[in-house]
Amino acid sequence: MNGAAVVAAIRRPAETRWLPLAALWAVLLAVPLWLPLVGGYTALAGRVLVLGLAAIGFNLLLGFTGVMSFGHAAYFGLGAYGAGLTLRYLAASTPLAMLLGTLLGGVAGTLFGLLIARRRGVYFAMVTIAFGQVCYYIAYSWNDLTGGFDGLRGFRRAPIGLGPLVLDIAGDGPAFYYFLLGVFAAAVALMGLLLRSPLGHSFIAIRENERRARFLGIPVERHIWLSFSISCGFTALAGSLYALLNNFADPLGLHYSLSGEIVIMTVMGGMRTFWGPLLGAAVFVVLQDYISSMTTNWMSFIGLLFVVVVLFFPRGLLGFLPRRGAR
């Protein structure tokens, strides 16, 4: 999508801008009511939110800065291990686990970003894959700390005490879903604000024309590094939520195949739209859940869908709508 379309999408009348957003939040808030009726279960919606957050975080880099990373699972997995290790070895505190998980993934991304901000295109993508695989093999081989292939077990999310109130998210009820939704909303609001800030605009400028952005005086390398770090931070937050959702963390959360899935979700949903990755994650997770019960070849169906989307909806499922409105 070109810049004009983005501007047009943002400058639509207030009513049409808010209506879809209100509808989206109404649907998300009512999940525990309607999902069981259509054969779903609340934990599935939790996975959609978590992977959607990871994909939206990733899209900050791919869709809004125009830089391709194939190793975002590394930060997702580091977030998960950070949270899991905190709960298991340090303290039974959910907020601390989320904080340390996010920090672990975010800081790793920030440091690694320093090294690679000057790389472009396929070189950037390849180095990110390599770093992801380094993390994967460390988690795989370090049996004593991470549990190796068997994954990190033996921790559980703990209820959160807010003064006299206790938020009991340890059970299976909708409480944990609403907790996820709250964190998701806060993270998404932060990213939305960021994209509306001058920094966010400079990301888009880099995406649209890197050379021009450089001539305008934007420090391109530093901004790509910032975008990468922020993106890794949000993906790590999603990872820490994933560990809480499953009470479990495993090396496949760091593997490049998950990085690929995050890319598929983002591209399928629409990488030039803010909410596209959430839609992509929803489609991916729900299809994976249903089709994998029926056939072991479920990945073929996802692949087929991906091909269909790329061929017929190159802007992704959601990217298709604003284009029509903008014409």
Place this chain on the structure above:
Amino acid sequence: MKAGKLSGVLRRRTILTAGVAIGALPIASPFILPARGETPVKLGWVDPLTGILSALAQSEVEGARYAVAEVNGKGGILGRPVELLVEDSANDVGTGVQKTRKLIDRDQVDAIFGDVNSGIAYAMSQVTNEKKVFHIVPGGHTDPITGADCKWNVFRICNTTSMDAAAITPELVKTFGKKWFFITPDYAYGHTLQDAFVKNLKKAGGSYDGDMLPINTSDFSATLIKAKGYGPNVLLNNMGGLAQINCMKQFTQFGLGKDMGLGGALFEIESIKGVPKDAQTGWWVMEWWWNQPGVPHVADFVAAFRKGAGKTPSARHWFGYAGIHSVRLAAERAKSLAGPKLAAAMEDLELPPDVALQPGKVRYRAGDHELMSNVFVGQVHPPKGDADDVFATAALVPGEAAAGPVAETGCKMSHPA
């Protein structure tokens, strides 16, 4: 945009949407069917139907399906039909955990079975325990599942790695010697199996070397060169499924058969049939064997199974078969399908001869929830006559003898209040 064009777009989109909706119908409809008169008993089965352990997993599921058909033919469980829901764990722990949660949350199954992969089985037991769902591990061998980490809701059919190692070590030492080389997969199963072997070998005064390799390893050349350099009496190939087959193929390609013997714990019929003749050798353990002359019901079962499924039942088939029947037996004893009641009824439940299909008293030991089945120790050989006649049983080690007392397993069973 002109109105005519716009409506054209809309029409196309309507058709597209309708197409997607119709396409989605078969996916969505099974879940909104109203309850029928007789609610089925739902049994959830998680196994690695894809990946290197797929052959073993498919055998377990075939055995289970065979048993479900048999049970349904005789009136089901507590008069209700049985429905088996199979999920693929893709030999990945995270996926296995997710599928277990899905079976419990969405399908609300009455019991969970799985997994061939010890690491997955172990992780699943944490989930089923958290959700208080009755869980049988048909074929995941790592010790802590019925040892240090035993749980009131988890039972196991296959042996522990310690049982297998204890049963085979004397034969390996006697036949080959005390200098061993291990090729072991780097996950729960491999860790406990090698530890158990080392413990038994040290008691016999032996020495060893070895490599821990990723579970999906396909190239063993570096390790085999290392093994040749070490010059052991026997090479213990502890890998599973396809990895074990690949290791055996490279072992014969390297011509190591004349330098060292082969042996170890599990070399299952699914794998034996996949390796070259030169590697169809050595002393190994079977956890159930189809050819048991003179043992009641076994020949009938094998004949019926061959007729029904078109193949000779393996130990994995029997795990699946015994698993489904165990739930039936426990439910009949408890007159309920509630997790805690089923678990209580399973304790010290003795399998009748037509389910046990082997001599002796085969029961789920109450102390650690491990099935006390016999360990078949013997020699693998190339097929003789019958294509599936690849193993000669030399001795039956009773489960109790191989497992040792409950106190040694480290299990401290605690039941819910």
